[in-house]
Amino acid sequence: MGDFILTEATGISRQGLGWFGAPGVYTVDQVEAWKTVTAVVRKANGVIFCQLWHMGRAGHSDIFGSQPVSASAIALSGEVTAKNHEKKPYEVPRALTEAEIAQTVKDYANAASNAMAAGFDGVEIHGANGYLIDQFLQPCTNQRTDKYGGSIENRLRFLKEILGAVTAVVPKERVWIRLSPNGAFQEMGCADNLETFDAAIQLAASFQVGCIEVMDGLGFGFHKKCEPYTLQRAREQIKLANPQNTTLGFEKRPKKTPKPPKVTAAMQPAKHHGPVR
DSSP: OOOEEEEEEEESSTTTOOSTTOOBOSSHHHHHHHHHHHHHHHHTTOEEEEEEEOOGGGSOHHHHSSOOEESSSOOOSSEEEOGGGOEEEOOOOEEOOHHHHHHHHHHHHHHHHHHHHTTOSEEEEEOOTTSHHHHHHSTTTOOOOSTTSSSHHHHTHHHHHHHHHHHTTSOGGGEEEEEOTTBOTTTOOOTTHHHHHHHHHHHHHHTTOSEEEEEOOTTTOBOOSSOOOOHHHHHHHHHHHOTTOOSOOOOSOOSSOOOOOOOEEEEEOSOOSSSOO
């Protein structure tokens, strides 16, 4: 068996991109280009997943040609790397309308479908590190007063819709999600993160996804606004939401029906070389 590869930070739409030269999986040309990559991985008997990514307020209009979007109009401080690697101040994002949220959910589903057409073995939804999904999850960036803001249930609604859309086009055991309850990266972290991410992990587990990746976060910037979120706590939430262990785990590219192990939570250690994604 070959290695496992995750194509971190792959844009679901032009609006979702924010780094100069970052890859995407939303056009025909991109799908065709990815086919050459996945073919090489398959030839080496490896496994490759595509990480679905929308930067939200962390992007810059120089890259995608319009004002950045987020849950609310709250800007990051500091500078972002814009076109041609030029540093520019973060821009104030505009809050997505409900119609635009619905379109963004469709963008996630389209990107997931494209990834499978390009030969990927599965996808990971990037819900961590202060990017768009995380911006909806946490009240430091979500001050909406509609059905996508306020209560934990409302703040999880965007993620719930994305999980539903992606698992409708990709087998659920081939869908992963990344979350970062401890991370301070991109000015994230809230006092109710334990409760928020209990609910987020239970939500993901209820969809019987293949893996819930919980980033440790302690080594490269803990927000210190609540107690650290632990792997044991994540596993407890998975058991609560999926007591039957009905999700199929992914071990190797299955030729037939894969074995049915349990939903897993992987706590990623803080070993990063370059930007946190």
